[in-house]
Amino acid sequence: MNRKQISAGAEKVEKIAQGRSAAELPADENARRMQGEAANGGAAASSQKKARAKRKNETQKKAAAAEERRARQRIEAAKRREEKKEGREQASETRKQRRAEAAEARKQRRAEAAADRKEAQKQRAARTAEERQHRRAARAERRIRRREEGGKDKRAPGFGGWLAAVISLSVAVLALGAIVTVGYFDLTESKAALTDGYRAGAYELSEHVENLDGSLAKARIAGGGYEMQKLLAEMLVESELAEADLEALPSDGHGTESLAAFFNRVSAFSSRMLHKLAAGGGLDERETDAIGQMYEMTEKIRAAMPSLIESAGQGTLEELTDPDGSFAQALRSLEEATREERPRPQPRETMLSSMETMTEEQAVERAGTWFADLRPSELRVTGKSQMRDLACYDLWFRTESGDEYFAQITEQGGMLALFEGYRACSQQNFDAARASEIAGAFLEKCGYSGMKAVWASEAGSECAVQFAYEQDGVIVYPDKIVVKVCTERGIVTGLEAGGFLRHHHERTFARPAIAQSKIEQNASARMELHEVRLAVIPVDGRETLTYEVSGEYGGRTYFAYVDARTGETCEIRVVSPTDRGEVLR
Numbered sequence: 001m002n003r004k005q006i007s008a009g010a011e012k013v014e015k016i017a018q019g020r021s022a023a024e025l026p027a028d029e030n031a032r033r034m035q036g037e038a039a040n041g042g043a044a045a046s047s048q049k050k051a052r053a054k055r056k057n058e059t060q061k062k063a064a065a066a067e068e069r070r071a072r073q074r075i076e077a078a079k080r081r082e083e084k085k086e087g088r089e090q091a092s093e094t095r096k097q098r099r100a101e102a103a104e105a106r107k108q109r110r111a112e113a114a115a116d117r118k119e120a121q122k123q124r125a126a127r128t129a130e131e132r133q134h135r136r137a138a139r140a141e142r143r144i145r146r147r148e149e150g151g152k153d154k155r156a157p158g159f160g161g162w163l164a165a166v167i168s169l170s171v172a173v174l175a176l177g178a179i180v181t182v183g184y185f186d187l188t189e190s191k192a193a194l195t196d197g198y199r200a201g202a203y204e205l206s207e208h209v210e211n212l213d214g215s216l217a218k219a220r221i222a223g224g225g226y227e228m229q230k231l232l233a234e235m236l237v238e239s240e241l242a243e244a245d246l247e248a249l250p251s252d253g254h255g256t257e258s259l260a261a262f263f264n265r266v267s268a269f270s271s272r273m274l275h276k277l278a279a280g281g282g283l284d285e286r287e288t289d290a291i292g293q294m295y296e297m298t299e300k301i302r303a304a305m306p307s308l309i310e311s312a313g314q315g316t317l318e319e320l321t322d323p324d325g326s327f328a329q330a331l332r333s334l335e336e337a338t339r340e341e342r343p344r345p346q347p348r349e350t351m352l353s354s355m356e357t358m359t360e361e362q363a364v365e366r367a368g369t370w371f372a373d374l375r376p377s378e379l380r381v382t383g384k385s386q387m388r389d390l391a392c393y394d395l396w397f398r399t400e401s402g403d404e405y406f407a408q409i410t411e412q413g414g415m416l417a418l419f420e421g422y423r424a425c426s427q428q429n430f431d432a433a434r435a436s437e438i439a440g441a442f443l444e445k446c447g448y449s450g451m452k453a454v455w456a457s458e459a460g461s462e463c464a465v466q467f468a469y470e471q472d473g474v475i476v477y478p479d480k481i482v483v484k485v486c487t488e489r490g491i492v493t494g495l496e497a498g499g500f501l502r503h504h505h506e507r508t509f510a511r512p513a514i515a516q517s518k519i520e521q522n523a524s525a526r527m528e529l530h531e532v533r534l535a536v537i538p539v540d541g542r543e544t545l546t547y548e549v550s551g552e553y554g555g556r557t558y559f560a561y562v563d564a565r566t567g568e569t570c571e572i573r574v575v576s577p578t579d580r581g582e583v584l585r
Contacts (some may be wrong), residue, residue, distance in 0.1 A: 086467060088226055089278060093233075100407060102566065162530045201248040201315060201533075206305045208242035212266070213302050216295035220288075229277050236270035239263045249331065256331060262338045266294055281568060304333045351504045352390075355413030363393040363409045370416060370446050371407075373491065375398050387417055387498055388470070410501065419495040425461035425488035432456040434490070435463035439483035442492045443467060448481060448500070457582055461488045475535040478503040478543060507536070509545055512564035519547045519562055527551035527558065537561055539570045546570055 050327070109463040215234040222228045243263040246256055271288060273283060283291075358366075359382045368379055376397035383394045385408070405421035419555035430438070436453040443451050451467040454475060462484060468477035484494030512534070520532050528551050535548040546561040558576040560566070573584045 003040040030501070034106055060321050085278075088229060170471060173341075197248070198250055198327075201245045202308055205242055205249070206309055208238045208245060209298065209302050209305055212238040212242060213295070213298045216291060219291050220295055225277055226284070229274060230282070230527070232270045232274045232277070236267055236274065239266040239270065243267070246552070250327070256335055257339045259331075259335050262294075262297060262301075269294070276568065279568075281566075284566070301334055301338065304330070307333060350502065352410060352413040352415065352501060355415075357412050358393075358409070358414035360393060363395065363411075363414055365411060366414050367397070367407060367416075370442075371397065371405070374403075376405070384411070388502075390417055390498065390501060392417055415497070415501060416495060417497050417501055419492075420484075421493050423486070423493070425486045427488045428458075428461050430463075430487040430490045432458055432463055432465075435485040435487055436465045438490055439465040439485050439492060440467070442483060442495075443481065447494075448497070451481060457583065458487070461486065462493070463487050469500065470574060471507060472509065473534065474509055474545070475533065475548065476507065477535060477537050507543075509534075509536075512545065512547075514547075514564060514567050516547065519549060523549045523560070528555040530557075534564065535561065537562075537571065 032471045075121055208287060212235060215231050215238060219228065219231040219235065222231055236406060240263075243260055246260055246263065249256070269287075273287065276283075308327070311327040311330050331371055364379055364381060368376065371379075374397075376399060379395065379397035381393050382396050385392055385394055387408055393409040395407045395409060397405055397407075403421055403423045403425075405419065407416065407420075408418040409415065410417050432457075435458075436456055440451065440453060443449075448467075450469055450471070452470040453465050454477075455466040456469045457466075465483050465485065467481045467483065469476045479500045481495065481497040481500045485491070486493045516532055516534075520529060523529050523532065530550040530552070532547055532549050535546055536543050538544070539546075545564045547564055549558075549560040549562060551558060557574075559573045560569060562569045563570050575582050576585045
């Protein structure tokens with residue numbers, strides 16, 4: 001390398017060191033510089049991208065961790081709520097159990113105290129009789145000794161034996177007197193114990209009515225679910241105890257039937273509402289009104305209690321058990337208080353309301369048409385009777401084969417209300433489906449149309465088919481008829497239509513608030529679903545539109561009825577095998 005080349009290289013180095021412009025560098029040097037910068041820039045971009053990805057990953061991890069924490073918190077909160085709910089239920093059950101145990105303990109203490117008093121009085125009576133016996137014997141001996149010592153006329157031979165016999169007889173008489181005395185005291189103490197029991201029952205009844213009145217008064221304005229559950233539990237306990245005390249009072253049951261029914265109604269209502277609240281539901285307007293009505297009735301019972309307490313405290317056993325005494329009159333006052341508030345059903349137009357009154361001849365003529373297949377002979381009216389509130393003609397006839405049948409036909413309308421006969425059947429030639437067809441054809445012949453077979457139960461060679469009226473696709477269970485078919489001969493041998501005749505009328509159905517598809521979806525998650533259809537059933541004495549859900553679970557067939565307005569389960573029935581065939585329980 002010559003000096004000129006060295007000088008040129010040194011000059012380049014110096015320019016680079018002094019920060020001279022890259023443009024002044026030779027082209028090859030400039031290219032190398034640009035490639036280096038590009039490489040460095042790519043590395044920097046890659047590094048930044050990795051950093052961003054790392055930050056994003058960390059952010060996602062933090063978000064996932066936060067969501068997991070929130071999920072854990074929600075689960076813990078749900079667990080705490082469930083524990084609180086279980087705690088409330090357990091506390092309610094514990095209070096109920098404690099009250100029941102306290103009541104039972106009070107009754108046990110009273111019984112033990114009465115038994116102790118009775119035993120002590122028996123012992124006192126026995127001691128008193130024994131002391132009286134000894135005193136009498138001692139007085140007799142003293143009299144005899146005084147006579148012997150007083151120098152009376154000489155006694156005849158054998159006087160000592162006679163004296164011993166007299167003393168023995170006296171002792172025997174005294175012993176018999178002691179037995180009679182003890183028996184008398186026994187009877188007296190039994191009567192006293194019975195009187196005390198009646199009085200205690202009256203006092204306890206008054207106490208439970210007071211407690212029930214207080215709980216109902218609070219329940220009228222209670223808002224929270226927990227407070228209402230507590231009050232309902234108290235109402236349940238107090239009403240059951242009041243009913244038990246009422247049964248222990250001296251009454252034949254008929255005089256306090258309405259009062260007992262009221263306490264039973266409060267108990268059933270409280271139990272049902274407790275289950276509803278425990279399931280997360282609430283009381284609707286109708287149920288709140290029911291609490292108000294029960295409170296008003298309890299107020300009237302409470303107002304009539306002082307006369308019962310007064311007569312119980314002052315009366316003897318004979319007065320307490322006298323059906324015309326003051327105690328019985330006080331009980332009747334309580335009964336009247338509940339009767340005054342009983343809802344009086346409004347008269348309702350039924351299928352018989354607008355129908356003509358039939359004569360005996362017309363009833364016989366209709367029966368001859370209905371039972372023509374049986375070839376009746378000696379068909380006649382044997383009298384008139386009341387089938388509850390239905391006035392009916394009683395008919396009897398015999399068939400050519402010697403079978404006897406009895407029927408009742410309503411005087412108004414001439415409808416077949418009851419039909420029954422018996423002939424031993426040993427074979428089963430017709431199944432339940434065919435028996436249902438035979439029964440349905442017989443109903444049509446008797447003037448019952450629009451009926452649908454809803455259940456058939458086979459027992460031996462007989463099949464009982466239950467029909468219900470169907471209106472606009474809705475099964476109306478209150479309007480029901482049961483028909484019995486002999487599956488050997490394929491003929492109808494029995495019918496009972498009282499429920500249909502009393503309740504049947506055309507109804508107007510409200511549109512369900514809950515879709516049938518939702519009911520089907522919920523039911524399918526719990527059982528192997530068979531069918532869902534609309535049905536009317538009685539709930540708490542009121543006709544309620546429901547969804548009838550039928551299905552199988554665990555080898556059993558179930559029928560559940562869900563309120564079409566609220567979605568609440570009103571009733572569940574299960575098919576059970578018996579010696580009389582399958583029945584719904």
